[in-house]
Amino acid sequence: MTTQTPVLQLEGIVKTFPGVRALDGVSLAILPGEVHALMGENGAGKSTLMKVLGGIHQPDEGRIIVGKEPVAMSGPLDAKAKGIVFIHQELSLAEELSVAENIYLGELPEKRFGLVDWNELYARTNRILEKLKVGFDARTRVGDLSIANQQMVEIARALTVDAKAVIFDEPTASLTDAEKVVLFDVIADLQSHGVGIIYISHRMEEIFRITDRISVLRDGEYRGTLVTAETDEEEVTQLMIGRSLDLSRNAVHHELGEVALEVRNLSCHGLFEDVSFAVRSGEVLGFYGLVGAGRTEIAETLFGLREPSAGTIHLNGEKVRIHSPADAIARGISLVPEDRKAQGLVLGMNCRDNMTLPQVDDLKAGPFVAEGSEIAIFDQYRDKLDIRTPGWKQAVGNLSGGNQQKIVIGKWLAMRPSVLIVDEPTRGIDVGSKSEIHNLIRDLAAHGYAVIVISSEMPEVLHVSDRIVAMYSGRVMQTFTSEEVTEDSLIQAISGLTPGQAHQTDTTQLSEGKDIQ
């Protein structure tokens, strides 16, 4: 195998964004006819690498070699012309157009006077569809197809060019078991024609079923390539999350109080189903799962931003209904949202005003805002959270990511909540601030707060949580205590592999689209 010329090579790719080294010398070689898995945690650099490959980002250093030619990719169309084709997780089809039009969009066959040669178009399309053994016709409107069949259209589009390498990005995220089998057949067929496949997925079961080799990224660095037949899930997991993990495991224990928040059989149509959990004051409950597993949506429901379709919420033993964020705030729930710039802060506003925003109605001296009390609150949380800013007049947009996040946390601590929900507490902030925020979360629990932490970073949930809820496709798969949890069991649970749980067939119904077939 090693004597073959790779169809595609990435050599020493470096890509930096302001403040972040997203890719740090990543190399990858895809051989003809192999299925090559690309794995890594959220934020490890997989998508950035694929954007570099697709010409959406230009690498700062390193080169891309297709066949034996070093190339520069100017964009996705250029990549496609060079035989590199992407099948995206997010489908990019025009729903109102036919299958044939979608497949040949931008290169429709023409006859005289620039008119579309429909006969030729449908004939060509049907030849490709036959190869894929799909059950629909070239004339079908794409919007009438199921998600799985729409994906087949994307794949058909890839087959119109002489593809050298095809990249699948989480292709099975919304497929049923039966549909997966068809997809895997198509992949095997591509493979037999000497096409190289990059297969991006978090799902271990699939990785071990269809791939030949596995390359792992962590924190933007290439961590190694394993031959699938010679490795196991544990080794892959270790490569993905690194070794330093056990050292940072939370070991502090203290008395837990009463149940502060309990959720029973909560559902929200299409987003999560039948979710139950409880969190005590003094406890940190972690929520771990893939992006899209329904964790953020649960938080938003608790905070009154979404209406649940079923189930109940109990605060301090009392059943409550929460219709708006104002309701949630009045009942002592605070949410530090996942995207601080879009949801957490008014960037053009100063630090003090941002911090007191949720309580500005309560801080009054006569009809006016009591600015003295505001400054006192700001000073208190600036000291407590060690926020580095020249002063409260500074616009929040001028602060570093870590300090911005502390402003958001301070803003919600200042509400003295009984339940604090923190969604992705350390996304996009530097390592130093990260550990400060982790310590702060532990400290809050020690002071009797009930804290829910949602995170896509395994070391983080493991470090801060007393218990961890593992979610997959809108369902709670398993709840672990910090003593019993292992990285392996957690990864399995969020990949839908937990033994004894009925998952694949019924969870897929959550996201399955309409299908006229």
Place this chain on the structure above:
Amino acid sequence: MATLTKKDIGGFLARQGILLAFALFMIGFTLANGRFLDPDNVMGVIRSSAILGVMALGVTFVVISGNLDLSVGSMMSFSTIVVLDLHDKLGPALAIPAMFAMTLALGAFIGFLVGYLRLNSLIVTLGMLSAIHGLTLTWSGGKNMDIADKAGTWFDVFGRGEVLGIPVPILMFLLLAVTLGTALAKTPFGRKIYAVGGNGTAATFSGIPRARVVFSCYLVSAFCVATAGLLQASRSMGSQNTVGQGLELEVLAAVILGGASLMGGSGTIFKTVIGVLILGFIQNGLLLVGLPFYVQYVVTWVIIILAVWLDIAAKRGRLWSPIA
């Protein structure tokens, strides 16, 4: 900071360009016509800017909340016609509150569409500009509206009266400016307007009822328009249906000139007052140097473009930044 680079100068021009341009205009006008800085002329400019100014105060609220109000000119015509018509039918004491109620109802309707139904404010208020014009013409039957007995009423006190030698329109403008300026800068309501305009999503995530805040801003705007209509009607004691036509653009020019960003979240009442005065003096200066009045329509456009350009340039820190 010892040496000025080209970039520093560009940045300075971007930040202070409006005031510099204004200063140049003032010097030019004064040299061209000695009467320009005459106290009578200055008072006249302020007085004639008062009606526009009152409307600009309300629109400042709407713009800070991240929306537009292009209906104010048309709505001012409506208020003027309605209060003149009702004056002869109900008497001034009833006509004024009735006109305020109707104008506020129009504002509430716009606020409902933009705030609660989340329709685009540009489309809604552009549509209302036309619809309210139709409403005004329906009310008046297309005829000019005049107060029959001009000598036998106290109604002219708002437009023509003076207190301590200061014209009432100027007093009303100042009173409203101070009140609304304080409300915007010092109350929780004002703070929420900045939050909603600065980042509506973050405001929602902070428990701020975004729809209600936007709705309230249109009420404030309608209240200011009703006041402007009252001043206009009282000054002229009679009016055409199109008295406020085109004012929406001048009002917007004044607000932007003052430095409120059309993206929302920034601006102050004080700055808007400055913007109103700049616009007033420039228009007056153009007349004094002998240019026909219709030149001011073109100049208003130039001012809007200049102000928007400098606003963007100040944010980017340079004047010239074409799309790559």
